[in-house]
Amino acid sequence: MVLLGKQGSGKGTQGKRLATHFRIRHLSTGEMFRDSAAAGVHAGLEAKGFMDRGELVPDELVVAVVDERFKNPLEVMPGFVLDGFPRTKAQALELDRILEQNPIDVVIDLDVPTDVVVERMRARGREDDTEESIRRRLELYDTETKPLVQFYRERSILERVNGLGTEDEVHGLLLAAIATRFTR
Numbered sequence: 001m002v003l004l005g006k007q008g009s010g011k012g013t014q015g016k017r018l019a020t021h022f023r024i025r026h027l028s029t030g031e032m033f034r035d036s037a038a039a040g041v042h043a044g045l046e047a048k049g050f051m052d053r054g055e056l057v058p059d060e061l062v063v064a065v066v067d068e069r070f071k072n073p074l075e076v077m078p079g080f081v082l083d084g085f086p087r088t089k090a091q092a093l094e095l096d097r098i099l100e101q102n103p104i105d106v107v108i109d110l111d112v113p114t115d116v117v118v119e120r121m122r123a124r125g126r127e128d129d130t131e132e133s134i135r136r137r138l139e140l141y142d143t144e145t146k147p148l149v150q151f152y153r154e155r156s157i158l159e160r161v162n163g164l165g166t167e168d169e170v171h172g173l174l175l176a177a178i179a180t181r182f183t184r
């Protein structure tokens with residue numbers, strides 16, 4: 001499955017819970033970059049400059065990292081929650097190529113109003129959560145990532161879930177939304 005949603009919508013927290021629930025992998029491209037930057041790995045350091053400014057990491061670099069993960073079946077079997085990828089149309093098309101015969105079952109649009117995610121990002125205070133980068137990321141979400149909602153809706157694999165509420169409430173809504181995909 002794929003989780004779409006603004007930064008601060010709870011994709012990371014909920015993605016981890018879903019992965020635990022379904023005993024599948026949680027794959028976050030942001031986390032991969034943060035880990036590899038901390039380890040001094042080249043791709044991570046290159047990505048960090050973009051991340052700190054609230055820019056998107058270039059598609060080629062992101063796709064190379066995801067491609068590498070998917071080459072190892074142990075990383076993606078028996079399934080996965082993709083959190084923060086794809087974020088552009090180009091990445092969505094690359095994901096189709098990478099997945100080949102194993103298409104995505106469900107894409108979730110975790111919906112939280114902008115003023116709420118801004119407050120959450122201010123509160124979490126991650127290194128890349130400056131006022132300017134928060135503003136820039138929301139702008140890029142609208143222009144680059146939001147069109148993917150329609151892209152997946154046209155494939156009839158999109159579920160919108162209200163991301164306001166307690167962590168447990170949202171988790172429950174996510175499980176219910178996912179269940180409808182498999183009982184139709």
Ligand code: AMP
Pocket residue numbers: 007028029030031033050051052054055056057058062083084085086087088091137
């Ligand atoms: P996240 O952990 O999902 O909040 O991502 C943190 C940062 O990593 C983002 O602000 C981007 O700079 C970068 N990033 C993560 N995933 C992607 C992606 N799929 N495409 C481009 N940049 C990404």
